Amino acid sequence: MNVRKWMKRMVILDLLMLGLLFLIHSREEAAHAALETAGRSAAYADLEVGGQDAAYADLEVGGQSAATGGDGTKRIALTFDDGPHPRYTEKLLDGLKERGVHATFFVTGANAEKYPEIVKRMQEEGHLIGNHTYHHVQLTAANGEQFRKEIISTNEAIREITGEDTEYIRPPYGAWNKRYEEELNMFPVLWTIDPRDWCSDDASCIVRNTIGRVKENDIILMHDQYQSSIAAALEIVDELQEEGYEFVTVDELLFD
Ligand SMILES: [Zn+2]
Incomplete structure (x- = not known):
C-alpha cells in the first residue's frame, strides 16, 4: 500500500470515528433531555394528576368500605363549591330542608366571611362545611406556601x-x-360525577347529565352559584330519592 492510499484510509477511519463519537454524544444528550423532561412532568404530575389520582384512590377505598349502610340503602353525596352565594345558597338550603337532605358545602374563606349567617345556617341544618381555599386558588408547582396559607386562613x-x-x-x-394531609390534617375530597353545571343554564340538561350516570357512593x-344549579340539584334529589337513594354528607359516605 502506498503512503497516499494509507493516509486516505486513515482519514476515512478518523471521519468514521468522529461520526460515531458524534452519534454517541447526541444520543446521550437526547437521553439526558428525555430524563429531564420526564422528571419535570413527573413533578407536575405529583402536584396535579397525581394528587387527583391519589385522592380518587382514597375515595374509592373509602366508598367501597362505606358501601350500603346497615339497612341496605344506597347512599350518595351532593357537594356544592364556591359559596356561599347571597342569592342562591339560601334557596338551596330551603329546598334541601324540605326534602330532609344533608349536603356538603366547600366554601371559600372570602365568601364565608362575607356571608357568615349563611354558613351558620348550613351548620345548624346539619350540612357539612369544608374548605375551598380563601381566594379559590389553584395549587401549582410555584405557589405551595401561598396555598398553605389559603387553607389555614379558610379554616380559621x-x-x-x-x-x-x-x-x-x-x-x-x-x-x-398529599403533604398537606398530615401537615394540616386535611382530607381532600374530589368527586366522581361532574355534571359541569357551570357551563349550562339549562337545569334539565344538568339533571340528565347526572341521573344517567349515577351509582351508589357517588360524590x-x-x-x-347559579339558579340552574339549584333547580337541578333539587330535581336530582327528587328523582334519586324515588329510586331509593339516601343523600348524606361526604364524611358519612366515606367513613361511616
Ligand atoms: Zn371551585
Missing part, C-alpha cells in the same frame, strides 16, 4: 363562624399535594 374563617374545625378540603380544580360536584 370557618372556625370563627361555626366554632368547629373542618378537616375536609376540596382543592380548586382538584390540584392537591356529585355542583356549585351553589
